[in-house]
Amino acid sequence: MEFNYLDNFICLFLEQQSLVSAFKEHDPQAKDVIALPTPITQLIPPIEPLGVFESCFPLKNGTPRQGILAPDSQGKLRIRPYRNTRPADVLEGLEQYSHVWIVFWFHGNFNKHCRAKVAPPRLNGDTVGVLATRSPHRLVPIGMTAAKLLRIENGDTLVLGGIDLIDGTPVLDVKPYVPKYDSIPDAKYPDWIVVENQFKEVIFTDRAKEQLQDLSSNLKILKDYDQALSTIRQALILDPRSVYRKQKFEKEAFGFHIDSLNIQCFIEDNVATIYNIEPGDQESDTQPEDVGVARETKQ
Numbered sequence: 001m002e003f004n005y006l007d008n009f010i011c012l013f014l015e016q017q018s019l020v021s022a023f024k025e026h027d028p029q030a031k032d033v034i035a036l037p038t039p040i041t042q043l044i045p046p047i048e049p050l051g052v053f054e055s056c057f058p059l060k061n062g063t064p065r066q067g068i069l070a071p072d073s074q075g076k077l078r079i080r081p082y083r084n085t086r087p088a089d090v091l092e093g094l095e096q097y098s099h100v101w102i103v104f105w106f107h108g109n110f111n112k113h114c115r116a117k118v119a120p121p122r123l124n125g126d127t128v129g130v131l132a133t134r135s136p137h138r139l140v141p142i143g144m145t146a147a148k149l150l151r152i153e154n155g156d157t158l159v160l161g162g163i164d165l166i167d168g169t170p171v172l173d174v175k176p177y178v179p180k181y182d183s184i185p186d187a188k189y190p191d192w193i194v195v196e197n198q199f200k201e202v203i204f205t206d207r208a209k210e211q212l213q214d215l216s217s218n219l220k221i222l223k224d225y226d227q228a229l230s231t232i233r234q235a236l237i238l239d240p241r242s243v244y245r246k247q248k249f250e251k252e253a254f255g256f257h258i259d260s261l262n263i264q265c266f267i268e269d270n271v272a273t274i275y276n277i278e279p280g281d282q283e284s285d286t287q288p289e290d291v292g293v294a295r296e297t298k299q
């Protein structure tokens, strides 16, 4: 069923008219009131997030395009006492699910202009309507990720695996993932969605492995060396560079952050070699200047 803006407008108008009639029935002396429909911008009340996501991906740069592509990545969501509820009550029963939907706000987008079309990397410069993509640069910047629910800690914190949210993301909702409702195996989708832009291999030099070993005790979200190694590999093999970066700086070293680590690699013959890992002192990449790239958006 199509439900468009006009239907919405008419429904609101009729709803208000029936409220006016009810009011007049209650008070026959009441004068006629002309009820105007609520403007569309006022249909949604201010939304309070459930909590703020703590992620092993501190910045957009280097974060996978979809969480499922980096299954060893990890993050946490502490549910705050929402209005008069207790997190433990709100979460009761959720432990019976292996996966959850995380619905969130792309708070790190600062692009002022709405763009109708975006150019996902896998379309090699061609554009497509933004709503035909999973781009973070959306008209209404809401994202959704099906993540693995690893455990619930202290009655209020979800520990999640396979994520693509950056640190500090406001989370609007959590819903159980139910394959019966949420998976449609014969669903249709365009071919470009499955084109894999990825490197043949990711190599760690011996020095990089030693550095990672030394820095493993300072990890904030990932638990140890092995998890950090596999998350770095999973995030990098997908070639997380933007189209712009690939075109302009193809031969230059590429750096990104995971957890508390600053990772540098070079790319040659489609192989990514990590040659340096040091403590990360990342600055935010969610500043206005880096978002003029909506046309080269991730998808």
Ligand SMILES: C[S@@+](CC[C@H](N)C(=O)[O-])C[C@H]1O[C@@H](n2cnc3c(N)ncnc32)[C@H](O)[C@@H]1O
Pocket: 059, 060, 061, 063, 064, 065, 066, 067, 105, 106, 107, 108, 109, 134, 135, 136, 142, 143, 144, 145, 146, 164, 165, 166, 168, 169, 170, 298, 299
């Ligand atoms: C392509 S989007 C997909 C997100 C979600 N799975 C979806 O389909 O709605 C994933 C990318 O969004 C970006 N991202 C993640 N969290 C963000 C945030 N809070 N604000 C802005 N961009 C974010 C990262 O660069 C990540 O690679």
